[in-house]
Amino acid sequence: MIEHEAALRLIAFGAVLATVALWESRAPRRARAFARRVRWPNNLGVVALNTLVVRAIFPFTAAAFALEGERRGWGLLNNLHLSAALKIVAAVTLLDFAIYLQHVMFHAAPALWRIHRMHHADLDFDVTTGVRFHPAEIVLSMAYKLSVIAALGASAASVVVFEALLNATSMFNHANLRLPARADSILRIFMVTPDMHRVHHSIAIDETNSNFGFNLPWWDWMLGTYKAQPAAGHERLTIGIEQFREAGELRLDRMLTQPLRGSTGGYAITRGDGE
Numbered sequence: 001m002i003e004h005e006a007a008l009r010l011i012a013f014g015a016v017l018a019t020v021a022l023w024e025s026r027a028p029r030r031a032r033a034f035a036r037r038v039r040w041p042n043n044l045g046v047v048a049l050n051t052l053v054v055r056a057i058f059p060f061t062a063a064a065f066a067l068e069g070e071r072r073g074w075g076l077l078n079n080l081h082l083s084a085a086l087k088i089v090a091a092v093t094l095l096d097f098a099i100y101l102q103h104v105m106f107h108a109a110p111a112l113w114r115i116h117r118m119h120h121a122d123l124d125f126d127v128t129t130g131v132r133f134h135p136a137e138i139v140l141s142m143a144y145k146l147s148v149i150a151a152l153g154a155s156a157a158s159v160v161v162f163e164a165l166l167n168a169t170s171m172f173n174h175a176n177l178r179l180p181a182r183a184d185s186i187l188r189i190f191m192v193t194p195d196m197h198r199v200h201h202s203i204a205i206d207e208t209n210s211n212f213g214f215n216l217p218w219w220d221w222m223l224g225t226y227k228a229q230p231a232a233g234h235e236r237l238t239i240g241i242e243q244f245r246e247a248g249e250l251r252l253d254r255m256l257t258q259p260l261r262g263s264t265g266g267y268a269i270t271r272g273d274g275e
Helices: 001-024 036-057 061-073 084-108 110-120 127-131 135-150 156-173 179-188 194-201 220-221 252-260
Strands: none
Touching: 001 127, 001 156, 036 061, 036 127, 036 135, 036 252, 061 135, 084 110, 084 135, 084 156, 084 220, 110 127, 127 220, 127 252, 156 194
């Protein structure tokens, strides 16, 4: 599996992207503010750029790193006598918690928020928002993820499962998708839904700093960061942040320079009064 991981991940990415894109076109939650042809080439362009940057800096995948950890006996789980299945469940759950904490950190520190806010500066909310991250954030996230994998002793199999779930759920929970209210309320018990995560992309600061989960919703419930619905309602909710409201900011070249421009505003959790 490790030998064909890159090809499998590309196929899975394309399949999930196409499926969710078709689904949201058939059952949209909100009217689009911008046509797909305006946003999608730029949002998907940054995915291609991120792939090249990560491959240049890290000449191995997270799963290959985990496999080396298994061989060397790194971390907690590699030194516990548990079944392989239980180790996978534990690793996937703990990795998801680690990503939740990382997400909070990117909102807490002004310097990290500058990098992360490119994700929030999208002026629409759909499946491609779920893959729109600044290259600097992707590099920092990879370094953080590798350190967590080493400390946990996550197996290669668990890393493959976790990354597949994270990629798929990120595209799903950013979808401009209308789910029946009953289905949404049931799904929220087990996973982050589009309505739940859309709150996180609100222009309102208290809503931006809520619902940090990408996959499992439990961390937001337990740690007091859960917000059920946006105050304005989903149809009237303003997507984005106070900065970078012009259509030109959706271009890839402008997206990449956003960390260097303007103040942090009040969004960073530790800087409520801006810079």
